Amino acid sequence: MTTTQTPASLRLAVVGNDQDRNAMSHIENRLSGLVAPMLQFEWLDDLLAEIDSFDAVVALPDSGNASSAAETLAASDKHLLIEASILTSVDEVSHLRSVYEQSKATLVASYRLRYQAASKAVLASLDNKKLGRPGLVRIHAWSPSHPADEQLLSLIDLACSVFQSAPETVWAIQKIFGQASRCMNLHMGFPQNGMALIDVSIGDSFGAGYFTWSVIGSDGAAYIDDHHDMQLLIRDSQRRAITAPDTSLSILSQVQEFLDRVTSRREPRVDTSDLEVALNVAASAMQSITTEAVAS
Template sequence: MIRLVANGDESRWQAVSARVRGGSIRGTPDLDQLPSDSYDAVLLNNPTPRETESIGQSLAQGKHVLIASPVELSPAGLESFTSTAKRAGVQFAVVNFDRYLPSRQLLRQQLDAGKLGRVGLIRMYRWETDQANSSAHQSTLSARLVLDLDLALWIMGLAPHVVFATEARLPQDTGHGRTIQVHLGFPNGPMAMIAYSSALPAGDDYRSLSVVGSSGAAYSDDHQNMQLIYRGDRPQAVRAEEGIRQLVNLTQDFIEAIQTQRDLSPSLTEWSRLNKVTHAVEESLASRRAISLEGS
């Protein structure tokens, strides 16, 4: 049995623990307070800067560490933690939490089963309030936009060779977040577009993902997943959430990786690739040109 600890709400992780096999997980508001012999691995979901600082220490103590993004980690920091993990003989991984959404997991399964054929187009929307934009990544882009870039690369299964991005610029533009369009071109024709905005008024966000393949398509859209509430005037739409399963999927995958000694280091390679694409997006926004990533 693998014993995991996680940052954050205890009762939430208790519910996760009841749903996983081959291990257990418990949440704690302060990892430093736990005796180091009481757990085997650490799962940090959306860690604070202080929790990020503790990663090196956990690795040095022989604990496996998985960070679920968004995460503020420089390439140098990543390299340092990777070296520490290798010396200690433990796993270190950085993953995009969004990949573990049940809808995204099912999409991955259907793609891997070849049901949609060759992916030709990925279309994503993410709109949120300006307050939600924590910009935890090292770039100036929204951390969530960076996660969507990762999702596009993950679904496509390869890196883009050209990146273009543009931003809405109204005259006397003040105080309504950023509205950015990212356009990725992949070798031999496939393409992806991400429409990001942090201009929504306070309230819920909006997400949509569609994937068009050569023999089928998938649509995961908040527009389709709304329940209606009637309380006079116009009805309210309330999103049907995917619930705790995202955390369960993440935890189960980490447990199995430890048990089977599956190498998690590819996640770090992917994270480095994501950094390059993120920088290309920023460069395109600044230069107003498409950025070629061929040979990078």
């Protein structure tokens, strides 16, 4: 194993789908602690072939088998930020954590949803105690074909981030309407009587999708809603409500926090805890659906 000395500036490699890599290229000059230019790869296997040319990796969705690549990256003490939605099994995460605990590099698995501008504003309000003690999180996520499991995990993570805790109980209902359409409802109970409702609905008719969530705290509340944030486009005798696409600011925020963590050697060095919580809650939800009983 090579010796890792955390450099003042990191050589960063990015691997994943075109859209996310394109977003990364737009924010490259805004990241601090980074040696430009970033290296870009479509697949993790391609990245491993040039392993000596970077210090840290940002693994985005659609980049290949993260578990097997992680062994090589950890053995070479390469810091790794992995978009958590890539990982969908507890075993996979345990393996990843295990190999990184044997290295000297930093491993962070995080969901980008937490870094969206709206999420950051709400979480900051909670951190600042403006909303008081959180009591209720309510989420609706409707989409045409997004992989439901990945989406659900990031939503669970969002709810858990509000309460800064895993739920104590999970009650879930799932309705499947053919191959391309289904809805799932999660009803979670958190310590101190906290509660969360998550509605995930998948169907072709949802088009561009719809997302809303709210937090009800003891001293205040926050409401994030596509319904509120829509603009109106009038064309060809038709009115269309449209939302602005997510900007690259969320990925900037997610990557910058990772770089700061590496360069400041902040602990814990290996951090997959949020991901493991989300996966365990999803497993409880599946158990609840199967048994038709409350899982705890």
